[in-house]
């Protein structure tokens with residue numbers, strides 16, 4: 532089938548490449564000439580395991596093309612994916628200007644029937660807006676509705692996770708198709724046939740339900756995490772061990788083990804944005820979502836936890852606001868391992884590391900940071916500042932630092948040489964936002980260890 536994808540961001544590029552790899556002809560359109568030039572040279576704008584070889588192969592074999600020519604793109608595919616960004620605007624609502632601009636572009640150039648597919652995460656009701664935009668433009672272009680090319684707007688949310696986007700996209704748990712048109716359903720089924728082998732993964736529903744499914748999924752996952760972080764905070768206060776609690780509750784298959792890992796808060800491009808956007812949608816229709824507001828509030832305070840541990844370590848009598856106001860950490864250097872919001876990505880959007888570093892800088896500390904993939908991203912975000920050292924190795928980040936904070940659970944952080952670590956750090960102190968190490972082992976090694984929801988037991 533011939534497919535056009537508008538927006539070569541994370542979702543658009545992965546989806547386009549995987550569809551081409553399954554044999555479809557895919558034309559990817561983006562307004563960013565530089566991005567298109569790079570893709571044509573085989574330079575991928577994001578770090579995603581396994582993606583670049585798929586892009587290269589399908590580009591070389593001619594099934595995957597890249598262009599800034601929107602008119603060409605509209606005429607290329609009967610299926611038109613909208614996969615542009617929906618950044619939060621000032622009040623946290625999803626900003627639809629890019630989505631509606633693509634809808635307008637499609638309507639301006641289309642001369643044959645099209646299925647327009649919302650792939651971006653968009654609030655409930657967006658398909659109606661896309662529909663209205665296309666109808667308005669077609670009404671301007673054509674005198675009678677009979678002479679207009681036909682179109683149908685489909686909601687087809689993506690559920691891919693950064694770091695495993697290629698396999699999520701190749702082997703989806705489910706393929707949600709929101710449509711009220713049998714014709715559109717039929718074409719969508721044909722498109723996804725290569726991914727619907729072995730057992731039925733396609734779930735067809737009405738458009739609004741499909742739009743809400745995406746938010747409900749992400750908000751449920753964010754809720755699990757914030758719930759668990761709240762349990763961790765309670766565990767700390769009562770002297771329980773959240774890791775044991777996690778195993779205890781995860782073994783109940785109704786709860787399950789996934790997304791109940793406590794930590795220093797969820798980040799990334801989806802959970803924070805989608806929770807906020809659904810809160811806004813609810814508020815706008817006069818329904819106050821108390822759970823989602825609490826999920827957001829817990830996550831906000833959880834991202835401050837690492838800084839609070841540092842304050843507790845040095846100034847147990849001060850609250851963290853006072854540490855900032857007095858610049859009490861002046862002269863201290865903090866090693867930070869992990870800048871990305873999670874492993875296997877270079878993405879630092881809404882990452883807990885950023886909240887930590889901002890507080891450290893406000894309190895007068897310097898940071899020596901290392902991440903296996905995000906060093907360029909950190910350079911792009913922070914530029915050159917004399918209170919940030921972007922170090923080439925995890926050991927270099929420790930060298931001469933006063934303590935270590937772990938923000939991301941990269942595999943390469945999980946079994947460090949603790950003796951070497953102690954010789955490099957000024958003090959043997961680790962603040963661990965991802966519970967990588969055994970609490971008793973840290974005690975044996977003489978390392979002061981702060982982690983989430985765990986208290987060291989007194990040893991005999």
Ligand code: UDX
Pocket residue numbers: 689690691692693694749752756789790791792793794795796797798799800801802872873
């Ligand atoms: C998420 C959804 O999983 C995906 O289905 C959707 O399409 C996009 O949003 P992503 O943002 O890539 O994917 O990352 P994910 O692996 O879900 O992690 C999100 C955040 O939650 C990370 O910061 C991670 O560290 C945190 N997390 C995850 C926890 O703190 N605890 C957990 O148990 C799981």
